[in-house]
Amino acid sequence: MKVPLQLKRRSSSEPAVAFLFLGSDVTELFRLCAQLGLDPTGRLHGVDGGFVIKLERPNSQPFPGVVRLRRSATDLYVPVDAELVPALLDDEAEGLVQGRALVFSPWGDVLSFHPRRPLDLAELLSVEASRGLAWQSLPEPAVLAPRIEEILLEIPHESPETWLESDEGGIGSESPRPDEAGPISTMTGQAILGAGRGLIWLGQALGLQGLAKLGAAWAGEAMRLAPRLSEAVLGRQAAALKSLLREFREGDLDLALRRALPLGEADDSRGSSIETGDQLPSNPFIYSLTELLGNAGRKSGTVWLGADDVLNELKREYRKAAEEAQRRGDPRRAALIYGKLLKDYRQAAHALSVAELHHDAAILLLTKLEDWRGAAREFEAAGEIDRALQFYQQGGDHEAAGDLRLRVGEVEEALIEYQRAAKVLIASEGGHLSAGRLLAMKAKRPDLALGLYLAGWNQRPRGNAVACLIEATDQYAEAxxxxxxxxxxxxxxxxxxxxxxxxxxxxxxxxxxxxxxxxxxxxxxxxxxxxxxxxxxxxxxxxxxxxxxxxxxxxxxxxxxxxxxxxxxxxxxxxxxxxxxxxxxxLTERTTKPGVTRKSRIGTSDVTAACSAPGSDDLFLGFESGDVYCFRSERNEVIPVATYPLPIAAYSLPIAALAASHDGQSLVVLRNTGHDSGVLSSYAASPEGTYRLILSMSVDDLARPWLTPIITVDGVELVGVWDGQALYYMTVRTLTSWGSTTLPRPDSDPPAGLLFPGPPSPVLPFSVLLHDGREWCLIEPGGTTRHATGLVWRPSQTPTNSLHSVALSWYRSDPEHLELVGLDREGALFWAALRFDEGLLDLVASNRILGERPYLAAALVRSRVVAVVTASRIDWFRCGADRFTLFSSTQVDIPSAIACFPSRRTGELIVASSDGYLVQVNLPF
Structure with a gap:
């Protein structure tokens, strides 16, 4: 008779005599041994998925990422709070192990290793051979001067005030003064300026931000009435800021950072102020958590009157200094710049995490952003398990809480967390499928998953009914x-x-x-x-x-x-x-017939962003409510990416743009507040098909933002982020910058752009294609035009379209050819074919057509074949060198269509409507 052995939870636990370390990171393995004060020689054994560490003495302290083990019998290990059922006698246990050591894991697997053959540490360590140094003779000693002929006296750095008060000047050095107002306007302006300064002082003293801003508005009105009054404030401030900017660009960076003016949005009304003076701060720029949390912006105001262009340039210099600090391996300085000077606490926390200051990063996320989930991840990395669990639960991330409990051996508690996570998924669109897979794959409870699959099938035709049916059938087959x-x-x-x-x-x-x-x-x-x-x-x-x-x-x-x-x-x-x-x-000629094969509803608010992954046919939709869904057409699955408000208020903001990788495994989401700020987030697909948040960061100074599609360069996924002034190149997984491009024309405001591997620029290993205000051009990282294509069409969308960024369809049939398709504001269709040739991109052909009614959406189905959607039909065109050829039409009513994407795996065109409906139409060829 064969009886399966199972683990049963005990009411009490014993000290651990061994640890099951999960993962293959040898560095973390040795770091754990160092924390234990354990010599790993002869105590490490390799098992499937990790290592077994035999301890010198029993240990009751929990450690993250390990399962604590006790010895049930000789060479038979089980979790410290579990026992085998049925219980084994000594001779039965000896017969079971048969000269090997067995480990019963909490998730049901049985791992084995040879108890008398520990790992040789040389197998885990590798040392690169040092390069031999070429011999060379010593350099010639410097020749000292025989006598001193001149002594130079260095004059201290003059302040901006000295320059302003100086009466000396040369030809052309005198700047034009503001216009002089009449005596009545001057007297009125002086009175308003005095009252405004009084309100600013009173608002700062009482901590009333609105009163201080009202005083600043009065001061601005006074300067409008009497422009020369601005000389007393704006001239000195502008000189001070320009001096600071020059110090960043040409002078001592350490000195510039000590005098740097904190910028960015204030997070506390009592700590912010409206500054009318011209004194820059002078503080030691040394990292401490207290400095990062409490002193940022305390001495100097966050708003200076005038000099907005200089302040924007200073922000860029601050970011350059932070990125340079990260490249030089000084994340503490980078965190201080991000947090104290730019008030970008998300990026500051990321820099602290890189420096392994996980506790500081967690405190910063909690204090400044109220990000319970991010703080929980940092507390977990710091080894503070209880606090991590507390904040995972407080942030509603029960799946992560379950993962953590499973890693520390709390199997039953992990199941409770997974069930809570499943309830959240069930409440979302098509969530029964994701909830069932979560319980089946992570909780190892296919019996609970089966009930969810059947419930999803009973919702037919809504949601993921057929996918749930397949999963339920598989479960029955296994049984x-x-x-x-x-x-x-x-x-x-x-x-x-x-x-x-x-x-x-x-x-x-x-x-x-x-x-x-x-x-x-x-x-x-x-x-x-x-x-x-x-x-x-x-x-x-x-x-x-x-x-x-x-x-x-x-x-x-x-x-x-x-x-x-x-x-x-x-x-x-x-x-x-x-x-x-x-x-x-x-269907060789134009035909008209009904073509709707499927129609489904996703989301409950207006669609504001859409993109697709060409390699997987996954379609991503972002909504006004802040929700994001993935639609997999081949299985008709709806996968929630972000479906419920997170503790950070910014996460419930409307989706401004989406960007997906070619295989659909990575997604970047840009949310916009509508007040020149937003949140950039990256997500990654998990093995069970769901998406997990990787990292988020705040973004300031946004104006009509959009994202480029994700590309892979040298094994790194990159996305372009246009913020209204420059195109930033960000890594998807870490959201760190690879550089940026600022266009020379102030009125450029490109509506869309592409990054793609190809003829690289001299600085960046990829090509950048943008509309510079006149035509499509290949742009250098410095902002200069490398090559103009001659294509003047500017992509846009009709006024009724609910998308917050322009939908641009593109297709590369081979490395030398690129096709672009889109609409203009009038609803006309544009198609263009371009060709790469020795680093240049030349226009081969382009056409424009305006239908009887405005077109609502367009997409390239394949090379030179375009689908165009109107309110009552879909037109299918072949694109030639001088004209469009209409070869078929499909009658379908989609009056609120906003975007369309081909699904090559199902042979369909998927049309997205502003109300969240997806209409899938068979391709007519």
Whole structure:
């Protein structure tokens, strides 16, 4: 009789005699040994997925990332708070291990290692051979001067006030003065200026920000009435700021940082002020958490009257200094610049995390941003497990809390957290699928996941009904539940009986039935599963054949990627499909017929951003509410990316732009407050198909922002962020800058741009394509035009479009050719073909067409084939050198269409509406 061994939670735990270290990071492994004061020699054993560390003495202290183990019997290890059921006698345990050591993990796996063969540390360490130094003779000694002929006296640095009060000047040195006002205006201005200064002082004294700003407004009105009054304030301030800017660019950086004026938005009304003086601060620029939290902006005001252009230049110099500090390996200085001078506490916390000051980073995130989740991650990295759990729960990130509890061996508590996370997912659009996968893969509870899959299937046709059906069928197959599988098949037949066409998502279901039919546990219903799968696919083929598409393409679409059907079945399908296709005309000329295959609703507010991942056909939608969803057309799945407000108020802001990687595994989200600030966040796909937040940072001075598509350069994913003044190149995973480009024309304001590997610029290993205000150009990182393409079309969108950034469709059929498609403000369609040649990008052809009614959305379906959406139909064009050729039209009512994307895997065009509806239309070829 065979009885499976299982772990059962005990009411008490014992001290650990060994640790199960999870992961392959040898550096972290040795750091843990150092924390334990343990010599790792002879105490390390390799297991699948990590290492076993045998301790010198029992230890009761918890450590992050390890499972504490006790010895149940000789060479038999279990978690300190668990026991094996059924219990083993000594001889049974000895027979079980049989000369090997076994570790029963909390997640059900049994790991083994040889107890008398520890790892040789030389296998874990590697030392690079040092380069030999070439011999050279000593340099010639410097020749000292025989006698002193001159002594120079260095005059101290003169303040801006000295220059202003100096009467000396040369030809052309006298700057024009403001216009002189009449005596009445001058007297009125002086009175208002005095009253304004009084209000500023009173507001600062009482901590009333509104009163201080009112005083600043009065002072500005006084200077408008009597412009020469500004000489007393603005001239001195401008001189001081220009002196500071010159110090950053040409002088001593350490001195400049000590005198730097804190900028950015104030986070505390009592700490901010309206400054009318001209004295720059003079503080020691030395890192401390107290300095970062409390002293930033205390002495000097955050708002100086006038000199806005100089202040913007100072911000750029501050960021350059911070980025340079990070490159030189001085993250503390970078954190101080970000936090104290720029008030960018998100980036400051990231710099502290890089410096492994995780506790400081957590305190900063809590104090300045109220970011419970980010603080929890930093507390976890610092080893403060209890605080990390507290803030994960407070921030609503129950999945991360469950992961942490699982890592420290608290299996039952982890299950509770995963169930809480599943409840949150269920409340979102299509969340039953994600919730079920979470419980099945992380909690190892397929029984709980099965109930969620069945609930998702019962919501048909909404949500991820078919995907939930597939998962439920797989669960029944693993349990050998033939009756339940047949019951689901009967439900499917009833559901599809009155449908005139079967969607592409059902292909996966019938292929899965054929695959499951080969399992020994389902041998009794094998033939029935195969027969019903063939009948379902036959109905799907008949529906496609009636469209007149070629039979080979239809069969390839339905059977090509399954790999479960023998070649004889595929040949029969080709023969049968060819017979049906002959009775329907091919779509070679313009035809008009209904083309909607599927229609589904995602989200509950207006769509404000959309993008797609060409390699995976994943579609991402961002909403006015701040929600982001991923739609996977091949399986008709809706995956929530960010679906509920987080503790940071900025996270519930409207989505301004989205950018996805080619494979859909990475996503960058830009949220905009509408008040010149926002939040930039990066997400990554997890193995179970959901998305996790990686990092967020605040962004200031935003004006009509947008994102470029993500590209990969030298193994690093990059995205371009336009903030209204410059295009910044950011790494996706760490949101650190690779540089920026500022265009020379102040009125450029490009509406879109592209980064792509290709002929690189002399500085950056990729090409930058922007509209510089006149035409599309290849731009150098310094802002100069490397090559103008001659394409003057400026992409835009109709006034009724709800997207916050322009939707631009592009396609590269090969490394030498690039095609662009989009609309203008009038709703006209533009297409252009360009060609790379020795680092230049030349225009090959371009066309424009305006339909009877304005076009609402456009996309390149493939090279030189464009789909254009109107309120009542979709036009399909072939693009030539001198004209568009309309070869088909599909009647479909989508009056609120805002964007469209091709899904090459399903052979559809997916049209997104402003109200969150997705309409999937078959391609007419």
């Amino acid at each position: 050998g539940s033939s009756r339940e599988i047949i019951g689901l098949l009967n439900e499917v037949d009833t559901y599809l009986a009155d449908r005139w066409s079967i969607e592409a998502e059902w292909d996966h279901y019938y292929h899965e039935l054929a695959r499951l039919a080969g399992q020994p546990a389902l041998e009794s219903i094998r033939e029935e599963l195969l027969d019903r799968a063939r009948l379902g696919l036959a109905a799907r083929l008949r529906g496609l054949a009636k469209t007149g598409r070629p039979s080979g393409r239809i069969v390839s679409e339905v059977f090509g990627r399954s790999g479960v059907w023998p070649s004889s079945v595929v040949r029969d399908a080709v023969f049968a499909t060819r017979a049906v296709v002959k009775s329907f005309p091919a």
